Amino acid sequence: MKISRRSIDIAGLRDITQRRIPVLVADSHEPGPVVCLTACIHGDEVGGTAIVHDVFARFRRNGLQRGKVYAYPLVNSLGFENVSRFITADREDLNRCFPGDAVGSMGQQIARRLFDAIVKAGPDLVIDLHNDWIRSVPYVLIDPPQEFPNRKLYRQVLNIARATGLLLVEDSDVFHPLANTLAGALTGAGLAALTIEAGGSFAVVEDGVAAGTRAVLSALATLDMIAATDDEIAAGSRGAPLRYTDHPLCTTSGLLRFAVEPGQAIKAGQLLATVYSAFGSTEEKLRAVAPGFILGLEDHARALPGRAVIAVAESS
Numbered sequence: 001m002k003i004s005r006r007s008i009d010i011a012g013l014r015d016i017t018q019r020r021i022p023v024l025v026a027d028s029h030e031p032g033p034v035v036c037l038t039a040c041i042h043g044d045e046v047g048g049t050a051i052v053h054d055v056f057a058r059f060r061r062n063g064l065q066r067g068k069v070y071a072y073p074l075v076n077s078l079g080f081e082n083v084s085r086f087i088t089a090d091r092e093d094l095n096r097c098f099p100g101d102a103v104g105s106m107g108q109q110i111a112r113r114l115f116d117a118i119v120k121a122g123p124d125l126v127i128d129l130h131n132d133w134i135r136s137v138p139y140v141l142i143d144p145p146q147e148f149p150n151r152k153l154y155r156q157v158l159n160i161a162r163a164t165g166l167l168l169v170e171d172s173d174v175f176h177p178l179a180n181t182l183a184g185a186l187t188g189a190g191l192a193a194l195t196i197e198a199g200g201s202f203a204v205v206e207d208g209v210a211a212g213t214r215a216v217l218s219a220l221a222t223l224d225m226i227a228a229t230d231d232e233i234a235a236g237s238r239g240a241p242l243r244y245t246d247h248p249l250c251t252t253s254g255l256l257r258f259a260v261e262p263g264q265a266i267k268a269g270q271l272l273a274t275v276y277s278a279f280g281s282t283e284e285k286l287r288a289v290a291p292g293f294i295l296g297l298e299d300h301a302r303a304l305p306g307r308a309v310i311a312v313a314e315s316s
């Protein structure tokens with residue numbers, strides 16, 4: 001097994017510096033699956049970078065049995081340096097730019113370079129590593145069945161997602177148009193892709209990194225690429241995916257106080273949060289639309305009409 005470093009040129013800047021996406025490659029020199037790991041597409045979501053580091057440290061210690069792993073540990077270095085979700089030069093959300101455009105906007109050009117590099121690697125699986133609100137639990141997000149070009153690919157992604165042992169959530173295009181995310185564009189191109197949200201953004205949250213690393217190692221073990229011990233990998237899950245929603249949205253403005261915690265099971269109609277006026281009177285009570293689990297809570301206390309402040313995985 002050999003680990004090598006390379007880079008993808010992405011953007012020539014005005015000061016004639018060239019920006020690059022760093023690439024780590026672990027090559028077992030044995031035939032087998034190809035897996036790609038992408039991290040920090042949103043520049044303030046840094047936990048995925050640490051997950052890549054920990055997964056590669058594990059390769060150095062224990063090797064890779066077969067196949068190859070390509071990792072892109074810091075996709076959005078421009079956002080990372082500015083502690084911003086966006087490509088800060090033009091405030092674009094890179095994860096809404098895929099599959100990209102070689103002559104499009106800066107975000108679209110960067111997306112195209114990365115997308116082409118991933119497709120050229122010929123991956124059997126792509127795991128895109130993200131982080132969520134500061135107060136959030138790790139979960140794995142897959143596209144809904146209708147987004148897949150065929151049933152076989154959906155089953156393949158569902159099996160890997162279950163193997164991660166994380167709370168399994170299906171994205172809902174009712175609330176979040178999936179078009180132009182990396183995972184969505186790869187799915188559209190007939191490739192197996194899923195997204196892991198590994199706890200809070202901004203700082204490296206170690207329990208989120210541990211959960212994400214375990215999830216990635218579990219996926220690699222499922223593909224027989226590593227020989228993992230039971231304590232390194234997840235036990236896996238079986239049930240149907242839960243459904244992502246950010247409802248109820250706020251309809252008033254004011255100070256937001258939550259009545260629930262991330263990871264908590266909730267019932268339909270349960271009080272989730274209350275919005276107060278500056279004088280302390282109740283403006284609004286947000287109640288659960290359906291039973292499920294709290295995935296995450298907004299980082300700020302500011303409620304505004306139409307604003308999503310809570311992420312819920314609905315079980316019905």
Ligand SMILES: [Zn+2]
Nearest residue numbers: 042045130131
């Ligand atoms: Zn993200």
